[in-house]
Structures are given as C-alpha cells and as structure tokens.
Amino acid sequence: MKASATPQAGQRPARYGRPDGWRGRLYDVIFLSDSTAGRRFDIGLVVAILLSILVVVLDSVPMIRERHADLMHVLEWGFTLLFTIEYAARLLCVRQPLRYAASFYGIVDLLSVLPTFVSLLVPGSEALLDIRILRLLRVFRIFKLTLYIEEYTRLGEALAASRRKILVFLSVVLMAVLILGTIMYVVEGPQHGYTSIPTAMYWAIVTMTTVGYGDITPHTTLGKAIASFMMLLGWGILAVPTGIVTAEMTARRNDRRGGPVRLPRTCEACGSAGHDAGARFCKDCGAALPAVTPRR
Structure with a gap:
C-alpha cells in the first residue's frame, strides 16, 4: 500500500501550526509526505495500523486466543506503545496541540490507544462485561488510514x-x-x-x-x-x-x-461535428467555431 504524497494530503494539518527548529523538522516528517522520511513514516505507519487490526481480529478467535494468548498480549501492547508515542509526537510538533487533540484524527488517535490502558487501570474487569466494548474500540485505528490514502480524501469530498x-x-x-x-x-x-x-x-x-x-x-x-x-x-x-x-x-x-470540462462543438457554417474540445476552427470548412461556456 502506497501512502499519498500529494500536497493536498500533506498540507491538511497546516491549520494546527508548524513550529520552528527541531519540532518543525519533526512536523515535516509526521504530517507531510513530500520527503523521503515523510513517505517512509507514512508507509510504516500504514503497515503498523493494518498489522494491529489483524492482531485485534485474530485475538477475537477463541482458538487463537487460547493458544497464543501471551503473543497476542505482547503484540497488542507493542502496538499500543507505538501509537502512544506517535500520538505524543503529533501533539509535540504542532503549535496548537489542543486543536489537534479535538480534531477527528486526534480523537481517533486517542481511541486507538485508550482501551488498552483502560483495561489495565480497571481491576476485576471480568465482572464488567462492557469493558469488552472499550477494547473493541481499538478497531478505530483503521480510520487513521484515511489520512494517508488520497482516495479516501476524494471520496469524502465527493460525499460532502x-x-x-x-x-x-x-x-x-x-x-x-x-x-x-x-x-x-x-x-x-x-x-x-x-x-x-x-x-x-x-x-x-x-x-x-x-x-x-x-x-x-x-x-x-x-x-x-x-x-x-x-x-x-x-x-x-x-x-x-x-x-x-x-x-x-x-x-x-x-x-x-x-479545470472545467469543455464539450465538443458543432460548426455553425457547415454543420460538421466531432471537433476536439479545444478546437478553435472547423476541421472541414475552416470557419471559426462558436465559443462555449465551460461546464463542470
């Protein structure tokens, strides 16, 4: 899977403010995709997100959970710590961390790590069946993919x-x-x-x-x-x-x-059709073609 390297995807977080110095360089790597380091960061994060979702799905299978409980536990905590560091780095490298934390992606980042910590902080969680719902919120990590794949952005713009x-x-x-x-x-x-x-x-x-x-x-x-x-x-x-x-x-x-789509035109002098969208003169009689208003 290839991360988007378009300016559109990279410039979106600019509203959070880019600081100077080493925080600015960290900002370029995390939020922008027009550098080698930025592209590698995006691709690595996408791979980590997909693998973490796979761990969540496999952990829901009773047979796998019983045989590989320790491995699933270690992998889940490893991904949780990784995404926690990433979340902290995002807050650190923007001028308005609270604004990012309250944004859609900031909330998704928090939801992707919060359930694991909640399950650790709540003793006797076996008596609280609803705690499983919080753990299932880890699948919200999948929404983090929308920041790195351009097609998600296009689909969202079309729906809006x-x-x-x-x-x-x-x-x-x-x-x-x-x-x-x-x-x-x-x-x-x-x-x-x-x-x-x-x-x-x-x-x-x-x-x-x-x-x-x-x-x-x-x-x-x-x-x-x-x-x-x-x-x-x-x-x-x-x-x-x-x-x-x-x-x-x-x-x-x-x-x-x-820009806008220009439809082919018909010559008013000889009635010939099939001209290119950008043609200025008739291909048969040489008469000037009528101007058209661009249509979107």
Missing part, C-alpha cells in the same frame, strides 16, 4: 459535495416508505403481522433495500403485488446515490486534471 442531493433522495425514499408502509398496513392488517404503521414501515425498508428478512410477509394478492413493485423499485433506488457520488467524483477528477 453531494450531501444535499443525497438528503433530498433520502427524503423521497422516506416518503415512499411511509406511503407504501401505510398502504400495506391497511391491505394486510394486524392478522398478517402488520400490527402498526411503524412495523409496516420497517417491512417496507427491508423490502426496498432487497434484504428481505422474511419475518413479515404479505399474504393477500394485492399485498404481494405491492411487495413485488417495491422490490423492483429497490433496484432503481440503490443506483441513485451511486450515480450522484460517481458524477461528483468524476467532476472533481476533471477539475484536478485541468
């Missing part, structure tokens, strides 16, 4: 830019679920499991997302027809958010490659 469209889409889906769920409540009734409108809405969500648990099923002919319509509708619904986000990602990729 599409949030209003997706919100409108979800509101339409919610209206469809409410209407169709209410209809099924009237058609099927409590005798077939549709005891309330919320229950019918739950069935509608399950049906439209094509999960189909089968705990509630229509029995009447009309109910089965409505369910069939909703299943087919679900196929189209699943494609809408994918198209929205894909279009946004394509537009942003075109922006990075050279």
